[in-house]
Structure formats: structure tokens, C-alpha cells
Amino acid sequence: MLTEACTLLLSWIFLYFGHGTNASSTTRQCLGDPLEALYGGGIVVNPEFNYNIEGWKAFGEGKIEERISKEGNRFIVARSRKHPSDSLSQKVQVEEGKIYSFSASVQVSQGREIVAVVFKFPNGDGVRGGDVVAEEGCWTLLRGGIVANFTSPVEILFESKTTSVEIWLDNVSLQPFTKEEWRSNQDKSINEVRKSKVRLQVTKASKTPLKGTKVSIKQIKSHFPFGCGMNHYILTNPDYQNWFASRFKWTTFTNEMKWYSTEKIQGLENYTIADNMVKFAQQNGISIRGHNVFWDDPKYQPDWVKSLSPEELRTAAAKRINSVVCRYRGQLIAWDVMNENVHFRFFEDNLGENASAESYSIAQQLDPDTVMFMNEYNTIEYSEDKNSSAANYKKKLEEILSYPGNANLSAGIGLQGHFGSGQPNLAYMRSVLDMLGATGLPIWLTEVDVGKGPNQAQYLEEVLREGYSHPAVKGIIMFVGPLAAGFNVTTLADKDFKNTPSGDVVDKLIDEWNSGTQEITTDDQGFIELSLFHGDYEITAENHITNSSATVSLSVTQAEPHAIVQVHIDT
Ligand SMILES: *[C@@H]1O[C@H](CO)[C@@H](O)[C@H](O)[C@H]1NC(C)=O
Ligand SMILES: *[C@@H]1O[C@H](CO)[C@@H](O)[C@H](O)[C@H]1NC(C)=O
Ligand SMILES: *[C@@H]1O[C@H](CO)[C@@H](O)[C@H](O)[C@H]1NC(C)=O
Ligand SMILES: *[C@@H]1O[C@H](CO)[C@@H](O)[C@H](O)[C@H]1NC(C)=O
Ligand SMILES: *[C@@H]1O[C@H](CO)[C@@H](O)[C@H](O)[C@H]1NC(C)=O
Ligand SMILES: *[C@@H]1O[C@H](CO)[C@@H](O)[C@H](O)[C@H]1NC(C)=O
């Protein structure tokens, strides 16, 4: 029945690809109320430009000047710019090991332009620290940061490709944090966003409180998806099966659902491996993110696709999306629909500018209850890659959402998180999560791993904590695993399934982000109050005097933080 409904749509898909109607305009996101410099500007001198340009100088060939708004607010303008980095700058001192959070209000004199903050070291190296689409006529918040890996003076400056626009700035802030402060900030956030206070009262059926009653509170499921990529070795290696199923309830297949895997030869679809992996996951209560319908990188098309004419590609793509989305309809929690379409544009080049937007629209029609994700690399992990910065990611997202019919798309933001072997820039990562989180859409880290190096396990832990503690992050999948399954970048278990240091980190966090089993005794009024991770619980109260007990199930969610759970023990 399902297949039939899906197939009926096929003829319509042929018409759909490449035929758009009117686009609606993208939304403006101006700062509402004026925002003062965060942290009072931190280590920035004269952050609000109340003292003219004291502490600042023109950078490059431009000119800088102070202006005053109608309301009397003083801000600074970089004009007569000849190079992208012609702007204003201030020299500050950074200390090795500290994490620096940056923010500033920015505006451009004309249109919409990407404005970036750059940190320039004495040796001439510049590190990009964050960017945003700034607009004419309204202030936008630019966020970013760096982790200083040596003690040094550093120059804060700004960059925008279009030199004909003026860059306007106000309320610039650079706030240092020690690693300990950063960590305690994460822990505080975890308490707020991943846990809720619960009050239990144990009474007799007559409502008489039972004091001194021992209550066992056991978490049986976590609500936060902290999962792991899986590959075809899961079908043939029982040790891998046990390793996986004893740890994870969420997964993404690394390659097995991709077009190049399911249709190696044109017209000969073979879903045997993907189907069997779906079966394994379902038998073990593991939820699956679908990965992926299309991949916009020309390198990763099935070989036969590379030589198709645009017309032939249109037909093949329509068949592909219909085939794979219908096959797993209702069985997946997400689809990465057009993988890496911020970096690449194979389908846009061959099928037209709207190819991504159309594929999201079609996928959602075929599988209405599944969240349709973008999925991109380097957006959180590598600030030097301008191509997939938060500003460019958001542009592509807005383009998809503003396509006719996509206003109600159940859209998700996928950030792969393939980190290198160096110190991850946690300040930058957080600023990107803040900026993309402001869309209100769910963010998932979808393919987290960390390059080999002496601090691999530590950096993996830092990245996972940063993701887990951010309120906009609704799930994390790592692309890691045991060596026996070929995971040779971030290996969690050696050939004998013994934990590596990274494996220890993952097991530690699974344990830490779970309330486990707690035994607590009720107070004089029969109450117990505690903070629990969001999840499903089994609560058992035993009265040793009367030998009676009661068990209730409880789902702890963000929605009902202070509900009192009544446990009645009959006597
Ligand atoms: C893309 O879609 C928009 C909005 O429907 C439409 O105006 C435009 O012509 C389409 N572009 C192409 C190349 O099909
Ligand atoms: C900067 O902060 C001051 C308050 O400290 C405020 O009056 C001003 O409007 C802010 N500027 C912007 C552009 O938000
Ligand atoms: C489909 O793939 C499976 C697993 O690789 C293989 O055993 C089977 O022979 C394939 N079927 C066809 C018709 O090629
Ligand atoms: C960004 O895109 C440009 C133009 O497509 C390309 O030349 C460059 O290599 C890309 N940079 C990265 C880091 O991917
Ligand atoms: C989108 O959602 C709104 C509000 O729920 C609804 O009024 C509208 O009809 C929906 N549009 C489409 C195209 O489904
Ligand atoms: C130190 O930071 C610079 C700039 O981000 C980077 O190029 C370099 O690789 C870093 N060194 C280490 C050891 O992480």
C-alpha cells in the first residue's frame, strides 16, 4: 500500500524537478533591542566607541571615522576600502590555553554582505574567527572566537569581500575564559538543558505520607540521541554487534544507503545490505538517520551518473529519490537530503539553481513525518573554510526554506564535525551553534570524529561536551567505532575490542550523561527531590515495615520540570 502511494508520485516528480514558481523573499534578522557590548567588552579597549576611536586604528588602506545615530549612539565606520580586510583594528594580548569569545554589532552601508572577524598574529598569519551576513539599515550580531595556542599580541580586524561597502561596528567584545571556566559553564548549561528537577511523594493510598521509605530511581532510557555511525561489518561480526548494541540507540549508516552503494550499475538497484542493517537496527531498538538521498559533490556520484546528460540525470534522480525515500518511509528519524550542498553544486549545475530546494520538497512529500536535514562539513570544525561558514550555511538554508511550498518543511541543521588533530576552536564552534540555533531549527552533530594525534581523546571529549551542553543541539552521532569495522581515524576499540583512550572518553560520557540507579529515602513528608537527565525511568518504592511496594514509570522531559510524582503504596 505504501509502495503504491509512493510510486504514484513518480510521474509527478518528473514534472517537478526544474520547474519552480515564485520565490518569497528571505527573512531579515536584525537585532531588536540595542545590545550592549557583552562582558563589558572583555579585554577590548573602548568597546562601545564612547571615546571616539581611542584604542583603535585604521587597518590597511581604508579610513575610519566615528558617527552618531539619531538616537545619539556612537559607532565606528570603515570606509574608502580597497581590500577586503581594509577595516579597523585593535591589538590585544592573548594567553596560551585560554578560550576567547568574540562578539560585535555590525552593519554594512549597502545590501547584504558577509562580514568576518579575523585575528592576526605577529608572524602575519590570520585566523578567521567567525562571520555573519550583515545588512544595510539594521544591526546584526557577529559572533566567533579563538583558542589561543600561544601567548602573543593579536590584532582584531574585520573583513568583507565587497570593498565598495562601508563596515559599521559597535559594541565589540573579546572575553577570555580559562579551560576550567569554560568547562564549568558547559556543566551549568547541561544541568539546565539536559536535566529537570523532579519531586516524588510516596504515600499510602489514603494519602498519608510515608517517611523513611527507600525509593529506587532507575533510568532505563536516555532521551538525548548520542549515537554512532555503523557500517556493513555489523552484519557479519558478532563482536561488533555486541559492542554497538550495548552502547548506542541511534545510528547513521556511513555509506550503505548512498546512491553509489544501492545502484552501482544503472537500473540494477540492490538494497540487500542497507535492508539488513535496518533490520539489525530495528531488532535492537536503534533509531536510524538516513544518509543520504543525494550528494552534491561531483566526485561521489555513482560512476554511471557522471556521464549522463542533464535530461537523463533528471530522470535518474527522480527515480533515485522515489526509490530510496519510499523504501524506508516512516522507518527513519531523519534524511540527509542533499549532502554537502553548501560546498558543492553538482545537481544545481546540472538540474538548475533550485535542485536542492526541490529535492527537499519532494523528500518531504514522500516521507512527511521525517526531518529533512542539510549536512555539511567544516561549519563548526574549521573557521578557515569560508565556503561553509555559518553565514553561507544559513544562506543555503534560507534558499531552501523560501522555495515555494517549503515554508512548512520539517527541516534540520546537520553539522558533520570532522575535526582535525589540533586544538578544536570551541569558541568558534559555540558561536556557530548560537548563530544557527537562532533559526529555531534542531541542530544535530552528524559525523563527529577527531584526527589522530597525541591529544585525540581529550579533543574528542571537548567537542562532545561542547555539543551536548549547547541548547540548540538535539542529537550527536559520531563516525567512530572499533578497528575491526575499519574505523581508523577515531578508533574506539582495538582489534580485540579493548577500549582506546577515545573509547574510554565515549564510555565515560555515556555513563556521566545518565542518571543510573539511585537509592534515596523519603523525608518526613514522604518527599524526594532530585535532578534527573531527560529520559524514561522506573521508580520503585518499598515499605519495609509493611512489606509492600509500588513501581511507577516516569518520563522526565523538559516540558514538565516541576511535576510531583505520586507513588502510592497500599497497605
Ligand atoms: C527557481 O525557483 C524560483 C522560485 O520558484 C523561480 O523563480 C526560478 O525561476 C527558479 N529557477 C530555475 C533556474 O528554475
Ligand atoms: C551599544 O551599547 C549601548 C549601550 O551600552 C547602546 O546604547 C547602543 O545602542 C548599542 N549599539 C548597538 C548597535 O546595538
Ligand atoms: C545484492 O547485494 C548482495 C550483497 O552484496 C549480494 O549478495 C547479491 O548477490 C546482490 N544481488 C544482485 C542481484 O546482484
Ligand atoms: C572554496 O571554494 C572555492 C571556489 O569554489 C575553492 O576554490 C576553494 O578551494 C574552496 N575552499 C575550501 C577550503 O574548500
Ligand atoms: C503551513 O503551516 C501553516 C500553519 O500551520 C498552515 O496554515 C499552512 O496551510 C501550511 N502550508 C502548507 C503549504 O502546507
Ligand atoms: C595554533 O594555532 C594556529 C592558528 O589557529 C594553527 O595554525 C596551528 O596549527 C595551531 N597549532 C597547534 C599545535 O594546534
Ligand SMILES: *[C@@H]1O[C@H](CO)[C@@H](O)[C@H](O)[C@H]1NC(C)=O
Ligand atoms: C583507513 O581506512 C581507509 C578506508 O578503509 C583506508 O583507505 C585508509 O588507507 C586507512 N588508513 C590507514 C592509516 O590505515
Ligand SMILES: *[C@@H]1O[C@H](CO)[C@@H](O)[C@H](O)[C@H]1NC(C)=O
Ligand atoms: C516481610 O517479608 C519477609 C520476607 O518475605 C518476611 O520474612 C516477613 O515476615 C514479612 N514481614 C511482614 C510484616 O509481613
